[in-house]
Amino acid sequence: MARFQFLEETARRIFTIHGYEELRTPVFEPTDLFVRGIGEVTDIVSKEMYTFKDRSERSLTLRPEGTAGVVRATLEHGLLRQSSEMKVFYMGPMFRYERPQKGRQRQFHQIGCEWFGNASPWADAETIAMLTIYLEACGFSGVRTRVNSIGARGDREAINSALRSHLEAHRGDLCEDCQRRTATHPMRALDCKNPGCQPTLDAAPPIVDLLSEASQTLFREVCEHLETLGIEFEIAPRLVRGFDYYTHTVFETVLPGLGAQDAVLGGGRYDNLFEDLGGTSTPALGASLGVERLSLALQSLEAGPDLRSRVDVAICLLDEAGLEVAARLAATCRAEGLRVRFDYQRRSPKAALRDANRVNAHFAALLGASEIEAQHVQLKDLESGNQGPVSFADLPGRLQTHTADSPQ
RNA sequence: GCGGGUGUAGCUCAGCCGGUUAGAGCGCCUGGUUGUGGCCCAGGAGGUCGCCGGUUCAAAUCCGGUCACUCGCCCCA
Incomplete structure (x- = not known):
């Protein structure tokens, strides 16, 4: 518990000095919000949601992630009307229906941040920088976030067809999952960990090369700004994420010593989510941190913070x-x-x-x-x-x- | 959804090719200090051996079932 408090208080401090304010949203939402927000064919929506009916037969779902609820609250309460921009963070329990294992439980906790109304690549860079600063404030060193761009939604068709034709050509070398994803979601095949698939996936055209000129420029600027800010990062050409709402920049950070569940944070830009949820087009980006995983990583730190109660x-x-x-x-x-x-x-x-x-x-x-x-x-x-x-x-x-x- | 592993003292675990009063370390309590901690020494308390059933003269130990927990795959924080 001391570790949770430390992680949460450190987040409050670091996020606050970056101009974020805390927002609390409900722990459950209408099921439809997540289906529309995260995407119907994602694993989360298709098999990992805690969904149930209330007394009025409405379908509700315990939130599997925080962003959709924050966007919904922002739209519903007109929070973005008085100013064109807003930065909020949240922390609390999330729920996913899956087999628990080390670093993964059905109820877990996330600390997340969202930045609405800013399309500048500086915003992407600042977000990654802030998260790096946060992890360092927690006592982790050598933090390197993996970064990629999956382009605007308009780039998606070109990416998918290019990847599909490559994957089709090597269909026989791919595992069942990848064969299925070739049709449904070719980008997801790229981060398959199956060793047999690697040669084919390595040979696939890098996503970044398939982006429009404008998207490529944007990504290059994000990387340049990260360098300006002195943030260590690495470009991960095959990094994609599990939520459909992401556009352009995506990133994740892994820490050693966590076994198979080593991603402690993930995030990216989602410029279309506001429209998808019935709002006006608003550029946005965010990230979330897994508190349990950070807590485990904190434990294995040789020189961690002194958390003894006094x-x-x-x-x-x-x-x-x-x-x-x-x-x-x-x-x-x-x-x-x-x-x-x-x-x-x-x-x-x-x-x-x-x-x-x-x-x-x-x-x-x-x-x-x-x-x-x-x-x-x-x-x-x-x-x-x-x-x-x-x-x-x-x-x-x-x-x-x-x-x-x-x-x- | 699939595949492993483990359930013995508060905690971490040993014992398990069946055989007497089930052990260790740590923790806890008491004493060594007639009102004073940490270190050390001595002593002590604490266990339906997850649960149910079976085999046997005899089960923590073998077999079946069941529950719980756990690790991995998928995917993700």
Whole structure:
């Protein structure tokens, strides 16, 4: 949980300084929204949605991804009317009906960002840059995002027919899936991992070469801007994505140590989605991060962030006296914003101190009959072992000056 | 949808070619310190061996079923 919080808070911080605001959307939506948005023939829509009927026989679906819901909310509430541009991020659970395995569960969490109303290749570059900065802020190093362009929707027919004729010519060398995709969605065949298909796929014309002049220029500019921003990336000529709404730039980032499910983020531009969902044509792009996968990757990091929880002071009773006094002290310290450990249990001093040590407290405030008599606690620094009296009244102030510079 | 694996103490696991009171490490508790943690030492608590059935004089161990979890393929975050 600490890792989730860290990943989410870091995202809030990095996304916010890039001008994004958080938006919350419902966890379920009308099924039709995803069918129209993601595309009928995609795996997600055809076999991975959690779909059910409500009491009025409406078909609802637990969201398998975040973008469609954000676009729907934007259209429905006219969020894009007062300004022509908007940047939002979200985080929350997503659902896909499939066999769980490492780095993949049926309910999982994504952090996503969406940027509406900006067609500049700078927007693509900034988005990839921001995500790279985010991953680095989380402690990952050597992040290299894989980037490709699948062109405008108008380029699609030329791409498909060129790929189809190539794939048809080598039909016998392709696996069943690829043979099927040749007809339905030839671009998807390109990222088939089946070893037998590789020679044929390697020999296929690169998608970028099949794009219109304008689309190629756009992609070149995205790459140039990434270099201007000093972002490490690599061009992945065969990278395509599983959602139909993508156009032009697509990208994904993989991290080591995650086995088969190593993509921690994916995204791209989707300039037609607003129209597809009944809005006016709006350039847009976005990405989403898989929180569980990031969390796993964070775990295997040799020098990860320090996520141990910290307690400023643990109040330790030394004898039968002092429960009421301790309760009041805990309350006044908490009112000052201090993290206080006190469990109202009567236990041996030894056990109380051991507990204080276990929860990683900076100080232990020791309280017994003689301390109450003198109106002070014995404040013990648990790292140095130094101990001395501090009056009840001075305790909160004293703790604040000593814990102000500490992490977390 | 397809194919593997595993279910034994709070956690990680050993034991499993059937045979006495089911073990280890870590964690937890107590004591060594008549009101003081971390390190060390000594002791202690804790288990229907996933569940149901079968074979047998005897089952954690063999067989069947069932449930749960897990890994891989497909696809994706």
